[in-house]
Amino acid sequence: MEEAKRNSNECRRKGHTMSQSEQTEPRPDKPLPLDSNIAVSGEVSARQIDYGSDDYGRSLQLRDDVLRRPLGRSIADDDLSGDAEALHVGAFAGERLVGILLLKPKSEDMLQMKQVAVDESLRGMNVGRRLVEYAERLAARQGCGEIMLHAREVAVVFYEKLGYAREGEVFEEMGIPHYVMRKKLSLR
Numbered sequence: 001m002e003e004a005k006r007n008s009n010e011c012r013r014k015g016h017t018m019s020q021s022e023q024t025e026p027r028p029d030k031p032l033p034l035d036s037n038i039a040v041s042g043e044v045s046a047r048q049i050d051y052g053s054d055d056y057g058r059s060l061q062l063r064d065d066v067l068r069r070p071l072g073r074s075i076a077d078d079d080l081s082g083d084a085e086a087l088h089v090g091a092f093a094g095e096r097l098v099g100i101l102l103l104k105p106k107s108e109d110m111l112q113m114k115q116v117a118v119d120e121s122l123r124g125m126n127v128g129r130r131l132v133e134y135a136e137r138l139a140a141r142q143g144c145g146e147i148m149l150h151a152r153e154v155a156v157v158f159y160e161k162l163g164y165a166r167e168g169e170v171f172e173e174m175g176i177p178h179y180v181m182r183k184k185l186s187l188r
Contacts, residue, residue: 044127046134049088059090059100066117071174089138091131098122099131103139106148111139113149132162140185147185153177
């Protein structure tokens with residue numbers, strides 16, 4: 001656990017010293033507008049979620065609904081101890097949490113994107129794309145040079161469109177085919 005904290009701090013510090021405004025950027029005060037053809041009123045914004053907050057509790061429910069229940073599992077059976085060390089990023093339509101992902105330290109310069117879930121009623125409406133792009137900007141601003149992930153086989157095309165490259169052979173995780181994917185980030 002201490003090593004994960006150290007790696008996360010290294011990733012945040014690597015390459016530059018962050019000002020107070022950089023530590024809080026990107027901010028949720030500039031919502032990401034939805035495309036005009038999306039049947040959701042208002043806009044979708046992305047922001048960090050604090051571990052243990054009410055939004056974190058809602059994110060667990062979304063992760064359970066989207067990632068576990070379809071497999072006949074429950075998030076209550078997962079080891080969530082690593083959640084405390086992760087950056088949690090949520091997508092919100094108004095005050096409603098509609099997407100979530102976690103960024104966990106893998107090494108000094110790399111984060112692993114995990115637990116990406118979007119409300120099923122909003123799939124295909126760019127919520128996932130906007131969520132991932134926000135997370136990439138956040139990671140880059142904290143000095144991280146790369147994101148890796150384990151993509152479900154059905155999501156590979158989604159990540160490829162966002163610039164992620166597949167590497168290696170297919171493998172099984174939780175009974176589902178996955179691929180390792182990576183993307184180098186431009187430090188901003």
